[in-house]
Amino acid sequence: MTFPYTTLMVQGTTSDAGKSTVVAALCRLLKRDGVRVAPFKPQNMALNSAVTADGGEIGRAQALQAIAAGVAPHTDMNPVLLKPSSDIGAQVIIHGQVRAEMNARDYHRYKTVAMEAVFESHQRLLAQYDCVMVEGAGSPAEINLRSRDIANMGFAEKVDCPVILVADIDRGGVFAHLVGTLSCLSQSERDRTIGFVINRFRGDIKLLEPGLEWLEQQTGKPVLAVLPYLHGLFLDAEDAVQAVQASTGAFRVVVPSLPRMSNHTDFDALRAHPDVDLRFVRQGEPIPPADLIILPGSKNTRGDLAWLQSQGWPAAITRHLRYGGKVIGVCGGFQMLGAGVLDPLGMEGHAGASPALGLLDMTTEMTPHKRLVQVHGVCAFDADGAAVTGYEIHMGTSTGAALDRPAFTIAGRPEGAVSGDGQILGTYLHGLFDTPEACSALLRWAGLDSQNTVDTSALREASLERIADATQPLYDALVALKAH
Structure with a gap:
């Protein structure tokens, strides 16, 4: 089975919809198929970071995705990293190195410079790998951030890549999230959205099917996969502290x-x-x-x-x-x-x-x-x-x-x-x-x-295999969609 995309972008209806996990799972599935794949997140805002072999820092999630892909983490995989230092300011890191401390307004003006770094990194990855698997940030429906956007549709439009949209059913309102997000996009952005992924589902799929049929009729977009809620995963968090605390030991x-x-x-x-x-x-x-x-x-x-x-x-x-x-x-x-x-x-x-x-x-x-x-x-x-x-x-x-x-x-x-x-x-x-x-x-x-x-490497590897197995239907659907 040949994966037919050189650049594919995963965006979400909200933060924490599961974009990072879906990208990691697809990277592992591509690795299994012998495809040389690199993860990529144009712009990340996170306080969890990793040090790369080339002496820079990137978001922790991209380092995890690199492990899933079987490649060494590199600063090109996350060319723009924002590390918040206050409610209105952040340290701006370009290609792994600190450039400045900026408030939100200053950074918005700086995005034209950041965009150049993003495209440079994307081009370098394309030259080295068969496929670049891209993760968006937050949601493309944040219309107040559309100007000079480099994190979501702004990037996808510039490089002309297809997008899949992920929504978390566990938080409720999944159909409203998907339809509402799509309605906030321009026509060209809607056109490049090739389908939906519903994440963290638990229960009887038969009870969900009428909603899936309605969603496809309403939007004209296929539901590519419904991914299960997986308990007990050991994966590096992008930022948020997990709400559930361990309490097994004395x-x-x-x-x-x-x-x-x-x-x-x-x-x-x-x-x-x-x-x-x-x-x-x-x-x-x-x-x-x-x-x-x-x-x-x-x-x-x-x-x-x-x-x-x-x-x-x-x-x-x-x-x-x-x-x-x-x-x-x-x-x-x-x-x-x-x-x-x-x-x-x-x-x-x-x-x-x-x-x-x-x-x-x-x-x-x-x-x-x-x-x-x-x-x-x-x-x-x-x-x-x-x-x-x-x-x-x-x-x-x-x-x-x-x-x-x-x-x-x-x-x-x-x-x-x-x-x-x-x-x-x-x-x-x-x-x-x-x-x-x-x-x-x-x-x-x-x-x-x-x-x-505790062997964290073994736990992480086992979790990557689990999410890859669970995401196989999405992988197959993406290949079949392109074939038709």
Whole structure:
């Protein structure tokens, strides 16, 4: 069976309709068929990102899709990445590198430059692969963003590619979402929409069929597939924290859900661990007792530090430590553990300085340079020197006596810090729990000596195979549609 599209775009009626998953599944199906395929998202807005082999950063979802396609993640797969640092501003990353901090209006004017980067990347991918599988962003029905659009139909019109439209039936109103979205499009955009996908269906398909027939009659577009709701998937989230918390284990791990929390995928291995009860604590919620508190990464360290202080976390952490609990700070969370965070150039907001938690003897100064690197090393706090892999993706340099007791050794250099009493560990390494040996060593340091391990790579691979199997009807329908 030959896949007949060189560029195919998956758009959604809403955010979180399942675009990322559908693209990942199609990439895996194409890989199975021996098609050289690359994922592509022209513009992504997300705080979960990944470091690529060419030394840049892209959205986490595109890195997952690259794994599904069996290729190395590359900055061309997500040429424009926006990382929100406030309600109205974001860090603009082009081809994997930071270009500027912009508010929404400035970025809207900048889109002509961003569009050039998008087309350059798309052309490079077309030259290397048989097929480019494109993911849209948000919804094409956001008519206030139609001018200079590079994320949805603006891109599809420019490169003249077909589009499939995905809607999530689980949230309700699926027929209104599809018909309403189509009605917001121009005639040429409607013409290039070749069909619909209804995602996350559960129940008796017979009860849905009258609606499918009505939808096809109303729009003249086929329903290409109805995809099932799949439970228990282990896939990297693009941004949102999953609402369902793990509660199977007795070892309690608590993470404050910072307003600008980044790379919460760091904790996916803990979410899947059978002996761990992982909970994210949101604004206004009581801080529960825990064995381990983890301060996560942040896109706005000083802003999230202020939020942490307003929510009563400093007192809760002090009490937690007094009773023998352990604390880990990752990236921005590591910076918060020091005496202060300085941002003289206003790299993450207003210029200034903020007193931090004072738990480690160090200070951090934000600098224009962003460190982006994949790393391999060993756990310095572990007697057996457990192996660790991860990536650094941060602005700012930390200095101070606390760094004389490193948490890890990376390529012969010390990294991170462990407090003199052994209760606090800080690091710039993201993905530190993904290596089973490092995860076990960190949990053992924190007080859980478990024989159970979690292999995140194996879980991810099994989930990619499951979504590919479930998406086979869509793949077949796309081939059949083109054949006719």
